[in-house]
Amino acid sequence: MLPWIQLDSAAIPGDGGTLRLKQRGQEFSIMLGSNELMNSRLSGSEEALATLAWQKIEVCKQPHMLIGGLGMGFTLRAALAVLPEEAKVTVAELVPEVVAWARGPMADIHKGTLDDPRVDIHVGDVGALIRSRSATYDAILLDVDNGPDGLTRASNDELYDTAGLGAAKKALRPKGVLAVWSSAPDPAFTRRLRQAGFATEEVPVRANGKRGGAKHFLWMAMKG
Template sequence: MLPWIQLDCAQIPGGGGELRLKQRGTEFSIMLGTNELMNSRLSGSEEALATLSWEKISPRKRPHILIGGLGMGFTLRAALAVLPQDALVTVAELVPEVVTWARGPMAEVFQGSLDDPRVKVHVGDVGALISASRNSYDAILLDVDNGPEGLTRAANDDLYDYTGLRAAKAALRPKGVLAVWSSGPDQGFTRRLRDVGLAVQEEHIRAGRNRGARHVIWLASTDASTVGAKR
């Protein structure tokens, strides 16, 4: 078996630790300590984050989607595949090197998605972007941690507490959707979503296409008819 080769590393702003980009043949991995945050061979649930969200808000004219976390671009590519040509996709990525990797060693994985005219990359904190927005997004898609807690850095906890969820709710347009990816369930987070007045639907999606661990995607909206019955 081919060995893993470390291509680069990057510090997460705010004391979040070090990301390491590794490659083995055509396979890529991004690690934080001993935790593998993402792997280029497993993209099913990240893609579902985009497609399930679009199903809840389509069809809309000139939809604006905010994606928190560039990662390996799976959510972005899936969004671009279903969104109309008049859509706007803002991708917020905290770590500048991740954008560099997307245009460099992982360019084949990204397949030119960053050059799509619908895409705008914001290098910075997605939480700050959400807090500064009002009635701006049709969908907010968050995949910045392994779940609704600050794994990559403690400050990310603010995205998932009551203050952060109220900010996300205010940043959504009417009947907009907040979608959050997680490696596993979290009943406390489900409760917090409902406590701030959001109707919630949970989806359990395989990490790969019909294989691998089951990940969780929360779909939350101010309008129960948008996300369907609570689960």
């Protein structure tokens, strides 16, 4: 079996640790310590995050979608596949090197999506971006961590607490959706969403779509 080769590393701002980009043949992995955050062979649940969110807002004209976390680009690629030409997609990525990896060693995986005219890349904290906006987005998609537990960066907890959910609700347009990816269920987060006034649906999905894999969880939380 081919060995893993480390291609690069990147510090997560705010003392969040160090990401490591690794490659084995045509397979890529992004690691944080001993935790694999993403793997190029597993894309089903990230793609579902985009397609299920789009189903909630497909009546919107000129929809604006915010994606928190570029990662390996699976969510962005799936979003661009279903969004109309007049849509706008803002991708907020905290770690500049992740954007560089998308244009460099993982360019074949991203398939030119960063150059799509509908896409705007914002290098910075998605939470700060959300807090600075009002009635701006039809959909906010969050895949910046392993879920609402703030594994990679403690300040990510602020996205999922009561204040963070209030900020997301304010940043959404009427009938907008907040879609959140997680590696595991979180009943407390479901309760917070509902307490914040979101009509909330929990959706179990497989890591590799119809081909199976680990069970992940998505929340589709609708603003009234």
